[in-house]
Amino acid sequence: MISNSQNIEVENNSVSMQPFDEYNRALLANVRPADWRNPTPAKRYNMVVIGAGTAGLVTAAGVAGLGGKVALVERQFLGGDCLNFGCVPSKALIAAARAAADSRRADTYGIKPGSGEADFAAVMERLRRIRSEISRHDSAARFRELGVDVFIGDGAFTGPDTVEVGGQTLRFARACVATGARALRPDIKGLEETGFHTNETIFSLPELPRRLAVLGSGPIGCELGQAFARLGSQVTIIEKGAQFLGKEDRDAAEIVGKSFENDGIYCLLNAKVSRVNGDDNGRYVQVQTPDDEQTVEADEILVGYGRVPNVAGLNLESAGVDYDSRHGIKVDDRLRTANKRIYAAGDICLRHKFTHVADGATRLVIQNALFFGRGKFSGLNIPWYTYTHPEVAHVGIYQSEAEKKSLETETFKVEMGEVDRARADGQTEGFVKVLVKIGTDKILGATIVAAHAGDMISEISTAMAAGAGLKKLAGVIHPYPTQAEAIKRVADAYSRTRLTPRVKKVFKKWLVWQRR
Numbered sequence: 463m464i465s466n467s468q469n470i471e472v473e474n475n476s477v478s479m480q481p482f483d484e485y486n487r488a489l490l491a492n493v494r495p496a497d498w499r500n501p502t503p504a505k506r507y508n509m510v511v512i513g514a515g516t517a518g519l520v521t522a523a524g525v526a527g528l529g530g531k532v533a534l535v536e537r538q539f540l541g542g543d544c545l546n547f548g549c550v551p552s553k554a555l556i557a558a559a560r561a562a563a564d565s566r567r568a569d570t571y572g573i574k575p576g577s578g579e580a581d582f583a584a585v586m587e588r589l590r591r592i593r594s595e596i597s598r599h600d601s602a603a604r605f606r607e608l609g610v611d612v613f614i615g616d617g618a619f620t621g622p623d624t625v626e627v628g629g630q631t632l633r634f635a636r637a638c639v640a641t642g643a644r645a646l647r648p649d650i651k652g653l654e655e656t657g658f659h660t661n662e663t664i665f666s667l668p669e670l671p672r673r674l675a676v677l678g679s680g681p682i683g684c685e686l687g688q689a690f691a692r693l694g695s696q697v698t699i700i701e702k703g704a705q706f707l708g709k710e711d712r713d714a715a716e717i718v719g720k721s722f723e724n725d726g727i728y729c730l731l732n733a734k735v736s737r738v739n740g741d742d743n744g745r746y747v748q749v750q751t752p753d754d755e756q757t758v759e760a761d762e763i764l765v766g767y768g769r770v771p772n773v774a775g776l777n778l779e780s781a782g783v784d785y786d787s788r789h790g791i792k793v794d795d796r797l798r799t800a801n802k803r804i805y806a807a808g809d810i811c812l813r814h815k816f817t818h819v820a821d822g823a824t825r826l827v828i829q830n831a832l833f834f835g836r837g838k839f840s841g842l843n844i845p846w847y848t849y850t851h852p853e854v855a856h857v858g859i860y861q862s863e864a865e866k867k868s869l870e871t872e873t874f875k876v877e878m879g880e881v882d883r884a885r886a887d888g889q890t891e892g893f894v895k896v897l898v899k900i901g902t903d904k905i906l907g908a909t910i911v912a913a914h915a916g917d918m919i920s921e922i923s924t925a926m927a928a929g930a931g932l933k934k935l936a937g938v939i940h941p942y943p944t945q946a947e948a949i950k951r952v953a954d955a956y957s958r959t960r961l962t963p964r965v966k967k968v969f970k971k972w973l974v975w976q977r978r
Contacts, residue, residue: 479546480666485590492594492601493540500613503632507533508832510625510634512617512776515542517640517808517820519600524828526609533632534610535617535625541600542642543661543809544817550596551665552685554589556849559692563725563851570888580693582670589665619781622801636803636831639783639791640824641776643769643809648677651737656745658738658763661686667762671695675747675760677735679706681848683766684718688850690764691725698728698758700735700749707848711861711909714854717891718911721851730756738763771810795838796830797823805831812839816846845923847916852892855919858907858926861897870900872959874932876951878912883943889913894948896922896932896956903931903956910948918946932956 479486490496509525511518514536522534539546558580566578598604602612615628625632645660659667661682672695676687679701691697699706699722705715706722706729722729730749733756737748747758771790778785782801784792791799791806798805805827808820822842829835847855864871879890892911898904908922925935936953940946 481668483587483590485587485594488594489546489590489597490539492597492603493546494538494614495602498602498612498614500615500628500630501611503533503630504531504611506633506635507531507611508635509533510632510637511535511640512625512637513542513640513642513772513808513810514540514600514605514612515640515642515808515820516544516817517642517810517824518542518638519605520821520824521638521640521807521827522605522610523608524824525832526605528828528832530832532610533613533625533634534605535613535615535627535632537614537616540602540605540612541597543644545593545597545600547662547665549817550593551589552661552682552689553849554592555585555665555693556685556689558585558588559689560851562694563692580670582693583668585693586665586667616775618775618777619783620777622781623803634803636805637781638824638827638831639776639778639799639804639806639810640808640820641772641810643771643790643815645765646767646770648735648765648767650735652740653738653763653765656738656740656763658765660765664764671760671762673744673760674698674762674764675700675745675758676764676766677747678766678768679703679708679729680766680768681707683764684722685849686764686766687727688722688725691722691727696726696728698730698760700730700733700747700758702732702734704732706731707854710848710854710856711895713893713895714856714909714911717852717893718848718850718854721891730758769809769815773810793839795840796836797827797839798830814844814846816844819844819846843923843926845919847910847919849916852889852911852913853915855910855915856908857919857923858897858905860907860909864897864906869906871897871906872900873897874952874955876948876955878945878948880951881943881945881948883945883947884912886943887913887945889945894918894952896952898932898956903933905931912945912948914945918949921946921949 508530510533511522512535514534522532526532562578562580565576568575605612613627617625617627620626623634674690674695674697676683676699679699687697687699706719707715733749733751736750739746745760749756773785783799791811793799793806793811807823807827809815826837829837845857847853875893875895878884878892884890895909897907905926910918932953936957940950
């Protein structure tokens with residue numbers, strides 16, 4: 463049995479779940495019930511899953527749905543980072559920020575603009591309400607109803623086929639480690655003493671910070687930085703690299719940067735934080751740029767420097783599982799660890815730390831662990847996108863990666879400003895860019911920058927998974943007018959390249975002959 467004090471458990475796990483209102487109480491009742499009693503372990507489990515984030519929940523539900531005996535172990539909150547501190551609350555915040563921004567620019571549509579002023583308390587209350595409602599899907603009670611034995615407590619391996627939690631031993635035929643990752647806490651002089659936020663605490667802010675310094679311009683920094691700016695904060699983003707979203711297409715990053723400028727965000731690139739200090743008037747971030755040293759004044763600091771895997775406390779050595787603290791558990795292409803009984807999925811082992819990637823990986827785990835499958839992670843087409851305005855989505859490889867692999871490629875690009883629906887919507891920022899193997903229509907990769915890029919990228923991902931190229935997409939009827947028509951235009955651009963001068967000459971002769 464776990465502690466009967468939720469407040470103590472939350473505090474001991476160093477996670478902020480404030481305020482403790484009706485919505486957070488409902489959330490905790492689902493994902494960390496105070497009166498939960500761990501069940502008596504089965505003699506042996508088909509699968510023991512450690513970690514109840516996306517990867518763990520999908521694995522547990524999948525195996526239980528097939529009739530397997532499953533144990534699910536979670537030390538903190540079911541739902542993991544995505545539900546509690548990631549995808550769900552951040553997208554609720556972004557939606558509110560978008561509404562505020564749309565209100566202020568309503569005059570561009572011929573509508574009298576509103577103030578766009580945010581009631582931050584109401585925004586955060588809505589966030590907590592939505593999160594609590596969604597939490598029912600990830601609740602301990604629901605998974606118990608699915609036939610899963612749910613154990614709340616610290617789980618650790620005690621041997622190659624045993625896990626201990628709460629003084630009880632769980633024996634398994636197969637196991638999956640899905641403990642995820644946590645926010646990286648950088649070693650910057652004075653940062654710990656001064657205080658800062660990560661995604662694990664930012665959603666418990668009681669008031670909108672007048673000034674917010676964001677360290678890092680990866681997805682977390684860009685998404686939340688823009689959201690807070692639109693809600694009324696004076697935001698400064700400090701990035702040590704030469705561009706925002708350093709892993710993304712440079713053209714895409716430049717468009718996002720211009721959008722940030724329009725939102726009043728002050729951006730420092732090629733900037734290194736040297737130290738942080740504070741007093742009663744705020745916090746001071748000392749930044750070294752190529753030209754000089756600057757001081758960024760802020761009321762709150764958000765760190766978005768990436769994530770590190772949760773490997774501590776699992777006693778992986780006793781199970782014969784190889785890992786390192788920076789990259790996590792080492793797995794092969796079938797997601798097996800050095801102990802072939804044990805698999806891993808999600809942020810604990812994968813470079814792409816996205817909820818949908820964790821979901822896709824767990825399906826391979828189930829297939830390979832229970833049915834002697836040979837599914838390979840490298841065979842998956844992985845799309846991802848950043849929820850800024852405009853959104854940035856990508857699948858496949860970039861041009862730079864193609865060059866490193868000595869692949870000869872050709873790029874087809876359509877600006878969103880050329881698409882009728884985008885013009886009607888007033889959302890002309892961005893483009894659709896598709897990379898193909900030269901001389902063919904085979905899609906190697908694609909980048910979309912658009913208001914709805916995340917929805918649009920799935921069409922290209924599906925085509926790649928099905929082995930369909932641009933020629934096939936050119937033959938697909940796209941409803942008019944939609945922004946997804948930009949994809950059809952890219953495919954048509956490819957088709958026109960097939961009309962070489964020789965082909966045109968032959969075709970013209972054929973048309974002349976038909977008129978006789």
